[in-house]
Amino acid sequence: MGDRRVQILILDDEEIVGKRLKTALEKSDYEVEIFQDSRDAVARITEKEFDIVVTDIRMEEVDGMKVLEHALERSARTKVIIITGYATVEVAREALTRGAFDFIAKPFKPNDLREVIVRAIRELRF
Amino acid sequence: MPNFLFQDFIVLDFWTAAQVALLGFIGGVLSGFIGSGGAFFMTPGMMNLGVPGVVAVGSNISHKFGKALMGSRKHGEMGNVDTKLGIFLLLTSFIGIRLAVWINTTLFGVADTHGGGKGAAADLYISLVFVCILSAVAISMLRDIVASRGDEGPSRRIADFLGRMRLSPVIIFPVADVKVSLWVLSIVGLATGYLAGTIGVGGFIGVPAMIYVFGVPTAVATGTELFLATFMGAFGALNYVVEGFVDLRLVVLLYFGSLVGIYVGTYGTRMVKEIVIRLVTSVVILLCVVSRAIAIPVYLRQLGFVDFDEVWVGRLNGASKGMLFVAGASGVVVIIFNVVSAFRRQASIRRRLAETTGA
Amino acid sequence: MQLVCISRGEQEKGKRFAQQLAAKLTHECLSQEEVAEIAIREGVAVGKLETAAVKKHQLSERQVLEKEHYQALFTRVLCERALKGSLVFHGRAGHLAVPGLSSVLRIRTEIDTETRVEEVMSRLSLDRARAKVYVENVDEDISRWIRTIYNVSGSGALGHDLVVNLGRVDVGGATTATCAFAQLPEFQTTPASIKVLEDLLLAARVRIALARDKRTWAAGFRVQADAGHVTVSYLPRDSAVGRHASEVVAEIPGVMEKTCAMVASNILWVQDRFQATGATFEAIVKAARHWHSAVEFVKLTHDPTPPSPETTDGDGAGTAASKPLPLFTTRKVDGGIEEDVAPVPGRFTADGELREIFGELNARGIAASASRLPDDLRRIQTAIDQTIPYSLVVVGDVFLDQGQAARVRKQRELVGRLADVVKAPVVNAEDLGQMVHTGWVDYAKMVALAGVVAAMFLVIFNHQEEVLRFFSPATIGAKIAAAAVLLVFVPLFAAAYGTLAKAVLKVFHVE
Numbered sequence: 001m002g003d004r005r006v007q008i009l010i011l012d013d014e015e016i017v018g019k020r021l022k023t024a025l026e027k028s029d030y031e032v033e034i035f036q037d038s039r040d041a042v043a044r045i046t047e048k049e050f051d052i053v054v055t056d057i058r059m060e061e062v063d064g065m066k067v068l069e070h071a072l073e074r075s076a077r078t079k080v081i082i083i084t085g086y087a088t089v090e091v092a093r094e095a096l097t098r099g100a101f102d103f104i105a106k107p108f109k110p111n112d113l114r115e116v117i118v119r120a121i122r123e124l125r126f
Numbered sequence: 127m128p129n130f131l132f133q134d135f136i137v138l139d140f141w142t143a144a145q146v147a148l149l150g151f152i153g154g155v156l157s158g159f160i161g162s163g164g165a166f167f168m169t170p171g172m173m174n175l176g177v178p179g180v181v182a183v184g185s186n187i188s189h190k191f192g193k194a195l196m197g198s199r200k201h202g203e204m205g206n207v208d209t210k211l212g213i214f215l216l217l218t219s220f221i222g223i224r225l226a227v228w229i230n231t232t233l234f235g236v237a238d239t240h241g242g243g244k245g246a247a248a249d250l251y252i253s254l255v256f257v258c259i260l261s262a263v264a265i266s267m268l269r270d271i272v273a274s275r276g277d278e279g280p281s282r283r284i285a286d287f288l289g290r291m292r293l294s295p296v297i298i299f300p301v302a303d304v305k306v307s308l309w310v311l312s313i314v315g316l317a318t319g320y321l322a323g324t325i326g327v328g329g330f331i332g333v334p335a336m337i338y339v340f341g342v343p344t345a346v347a348t349g350t351e352l353f354l355a356t357f358m359g360a361f362g363a364l365n366y367v368v369e370g371f372v373d374l375r376l377v378v379l380l381y382f383g384s385l386v387g388i389y390v391g392t393y394g395t396r397m398v399k400e401i402v403i404r405l406v407t408s409v410v411i412l413l414c415v416v417s418r419a420i421a422i423p424v425y426l427r428q429l430g431f432v433d434f435d436e437v438w439v440g441r442l443n444g445a446s447k448g449m450l451f452v453a454g455a456s457g458v459v460v461i462i463f464n465v466v467s468a469f470r471r472q473a474s475i476r477r478r479l480a481e482t483t484g485a
Numbered sequence: 486m487q488l489v490c491i492s493r494g495e496q497e498k499g500k501r502f503a504q505q506l507a508a509k510l511t512h513e514c515l516s517q518e519e520v521a522e523i524a525i526r527e528g529v530a531v532g533k534l535e536t537a538a539v540k541k542h543q544l545s546e547r548q549v550l551e552k553e554h555y556q557a558l559f560t561r562v563l564c565e566r567a568l569k570g571s572l573v574f575h576g577r578a579g580h581l582a583v584p585g586l587s588s589v590l591r592i593r594t595e596i597d598t599e600t601r602v603e604e605v606m607s608r609l610s611l612d613r614a615r616a617k618v619y620v621e622n623v624d625e626d627i628s629r630w631i632r633t634i635y636n637v638s639g640s641g642a643l644g645h646d647l648v649v650n651l652g653r654v655d656v657g658g659a660t661t662a663t664c665a666f667a668q669l670p671e672f673q674t675t676p677a678s679i680k681v682l683e684d685l686l687l688a689a690r691v692r693i694a695l696a697r698d699k700r701t702w703a704a705g706f707r708v709q710a711d712a713g714h715v716t717v718s719y720l721p722r723d724s725a726v727g728r729h730a731s732e733v734v735a736e737i738p739g740v741m742e743k744t745c746a747m748v749a750s751n752i753l754w755v756q757d758r759f760q761a762t763g764a765t766f767e768a769i770v771k772a773a774r775h776w777h778s779a780v781e782f783v784k785l786t787h788d789p790t791p792p793s794p795e796t797t798d799g800d801g802a803g804t805a806a807s808k809p810l811p812l813f814t815t816r817k818v819d820g821g822i823e824e825d826v827a828p829v830p831g832r833f834t835a836d837g838e839l840r841e842i843f844g845e846l847n848a849r850g851i852a853a854s855a856s857r858l859p860d861d862l863r864r865i866q867t868a869i870d871q872t873i874p875y876s877l878v879v880v881g882d883v884f885l886d887q888g889q890a891a892r893v894r895k896q897r898e899l900v901g902r903l904a905d906v907v908k909a910p911v912v913n914a915e916d917l918g919q920m921v922h923t924g925w926v927d928y929a930k931m932v933a934l935a936g937v938v939a940a941m942f943l944v945i946f947n948h949q950e951e952v953l954r955f956f957s958p959a960t961i962g963a964k965i966a967a968a969a970v971l972l973v974f975v976p977l978f979a980a981a982y983g984t985l986a987k988a989v990l991k992v993f994h995v996e
Contacts, residue, residue, distance in 0.1 A: 088518065372956055
């Protein structure tokens with residue numbers, strides 16, 4: 001994979017979430033794109049292959065599960081990380097069954113996400 | 127170097143005996159407090175007193191066996207032991223123990239032919255394993271405390287990875303209510319056995335592995351670990367005693383201190399917050415590691431790998447010993463301080479309560 | 486008024502069944518998900534607890550506090566709604582949130598795996614293999630969640646009154662049949678169960694207030710309420726924070742009296758009748774002091790279901806005063822809430838003896854609380870809150886109204902059941918006295934043991950060389966002998982010395 005920077009897409013309908021995560025992750029030298037509208041995000045995923053997709057579950061238009069499916073269809077090696085404030089056992093299990101890499105319940109610290117991302121990258125580079 | 131009474135056994139005067147008992151007490155307090163371990167303190171402590179590493183490990187493992195037997199009887203009554211899980215882990219751990227004993231005793235023999243310090247090669251090997259494993263344990267514990275400030279449980283990257291591995295054959299354990307791949311089980315059992323056999327520390331791997339990797343409830347994990355420790359201790363003791371590496375005097379002296387210490391330590395867990403427990407544990411382990419690391423040049427010199435003035439042997443040994451006692455004593459002081467202060471606060475609350483309700 | 490709790494896991498059909506049942510019974514309907522949303526709105530990190538179950542993570546200290554908060558909130562929501570009107574709750578083992586409430590109807594829905602896989606395939610549009618994985622895992626996750634929150638094994642029909650197989654019976658049929666079942670007298674609300682709900686509600690409110698106050702959020706508390714009297718206990722390690730509990734509790738409306746105490750353990754005392762004097766009482770007081778324990782009385786009552794309204798406030802066949810007396814009117818309220826509210830009858834109103842025992846224990850600075858246990862042994866499991874870490878159960882005089890043989894048999898059975906449920910040692914009152922009291926027999930035992938241990942020491946240290954020679958075996962025979970001696974001697978020595986050490990430490994109150 002060489003020295004290419006890790007490409008990350010973040011999708012959350014709350015503006016503040018994306019902004020904060022973008023700032024935090026860019027400090028770790030990742031290339032981050034943020035989206036609020038899930039349709040735009042889906043379109044972007046179709047255009048470009050991301051290493052990591054971070055997505056909320058509950059959104060208008062296209063919900064997180066669909067984004068997860070779409071990202072994995074586009075590229076099986078993409079790692080999808082789910083972040084949500086309405087984490088339930090059922091939703092978490094469904095996401096993992098559909099092939100999500102990990103699942104983080106809100107509220108969380110940027111560091112928690114960073115840790116999961118580091119783990120995902122390690123698997124990507126394997 | 128201390129005198130040897132008979133083959134590999136040191137001469138015990140009153141002062142040395144008292145130190146061994148003190149080692150036992152500190153080890154006991156720590157093990158009661160942490161829930162497992164204690165050996166990480168007692169093994170290097172005995173080595174500092176001049177006991178050859180192999181004998182220290184052999185005696186320690188015999189000591190552990192009797193202690194665990196008492197504990198597991200109590201847990202077994204309460205239905206907290208998954209016998210099936212225990213047996214599976216036990217069988218694989220036996221292989222690990224055999225391996226460890228074989229390496230230890232072989233190295234012990236090697237040193238003799240060099241004519242250098244007796245058992246120096248084994249001592250060096252034991253110290254190295256000790257330093258590597260326990261510094262990793264202590265550092266990761268400390269990092270977790272610093273990074274999360276107690277928000278999250280211990281790190282479980284490896285645990286998560288192993289836990290997700292569901293290579294067949296997968297075995298179902300009814301009491302603990304978990305399914306585990308035989309492969310993962312074997313890795314954990316082997317590692318536990320090897321470390322128990324090499325440095326006398328096994329619970330360190332066993333309990334966290336069962337909780338985080340297998341997903342066993344904590345009570346069942348501790349219960350099963352005790353069951354495991356009993357048989358692993360017995361097996362380890364057996365292996366060492368037939369080679370002539372168990373010093374019954376040391377075993378008895380360790381008990382003298384540890385069985386008192388263990389009650390004090392267990393009592394302490396009710397008085398001290400979990401984060402303090404983890405902090406004390408990791409700092410004590412780290413200090414033990416440093417202490418052992420200081421002793422390594424001495425063994426290297428005995429083996430002829432490095433050379434330095436004789437004076438330094440004494441200094442290094444002294445520093446190592448001092449460090450270890452600082453480690454143990456500071457841990458024990460923190461625990462006892464907390465126990466006493468909780469006691470006093472309680473008494474004052476009780477008094478106030480009695481006053482207000484009595485009025 | 487009625488409370489129905491349906492354990493339906495994630496089953497979609499179970500949800501429909503619950504909704505239809507509620508409609509047919511004209512009850513309100515409340516789901517696990519709604520409660521979770523309320524909790525999230527009120528700032529409980531529900532998601533952390535849920536994901537901990539999925540990822541098999543153990544809860545951190547912080548999350549354990551969050552769990553207590555969530556648990557209390559769950560109880561609060563259920564009690565509030567149930568007190569307002571009849572309620573059908575559906576989700577995961579809701580009945581565990583209302584321990585001690587005997588009138589709750591507990592239903593579990595079951596569907597065979599194949600049917601569920603089909604259903605999940607169409608609902609979540611998953612392929613068969615994935616749907617199967619999902620169904621299998623999600624059940625495990627939910628029972629792990631129940632174990633995390635309530636410390637009870639969550640799988641199986643055990644602990645339910647009715648199991649409905651929705652794979653075989655359709656929702657409509659199941660609803661009709663269950664409606665009839667719900668009319669049974671066992672599941673009707675009585676004044677006694679309203680009292681239980683009110684107590685649970687008050688305790689839950691207090692626990693929530695403690696979790697949200699910046700002075701007390703960082704500690705674990707156990708809260709119990711009995712007709713406005715709130716007992717809060719906490720562990721010695723939380724004593725620095727726990728001191729503020731009293732201030733926080735005083736500000737909560739509905740609290741008429743409070744006892745806040747630091748305890749290291751909880752003792753459960755089961756008995757038929759209580760007296761504030763006598764050997765058993767003295768033993769309990771001594772034990773509570775000795776171990777810094779809170780004492781929870783459990784009065785074994787013959788609980789006729791449904792109890793007629795007249796007898797529920799009293800306590801069975803005319804044991805005490807006929808005129809109901811409020812339990813705690815003798816003491817002044819220290820929280821600033823005067824008793825302008827009509828005194829609520831306590832759980833043991835008619836019991837002068839209990840009132841006395843409360844006063845006696847509180848005056849001695851021992852936290853006490855009370856609950857009742859049906860003498861129908863099969864119902865013990867539901868009556869006892871399994872999240873409480875009892876360290877000891879004491880069984881006093883029970884089944885006094887029965888013949889000698891029946892009493893002994895029943896008592897033995899009770900001890901067995903309690904041991905299963907509580908997972909703590911269960912002892913008789915006489916044995917308790919011995920556990921705490923060090924009598925001359927114990928001293929004699931100690932001296933004997935000390936003698937044995939000293940002898941072992943002397944033998945070893947006077948014959949060091951022989952001992953060491955023996956443990957440096959050269960021949961196979963010698964090796965076997967050395968191994969055998971070691972494996973026998975070491976446990977014997979450990980047992981002898983261990984018992985001695987324990988006995989000595991007991992004298993110094995370290996246990």
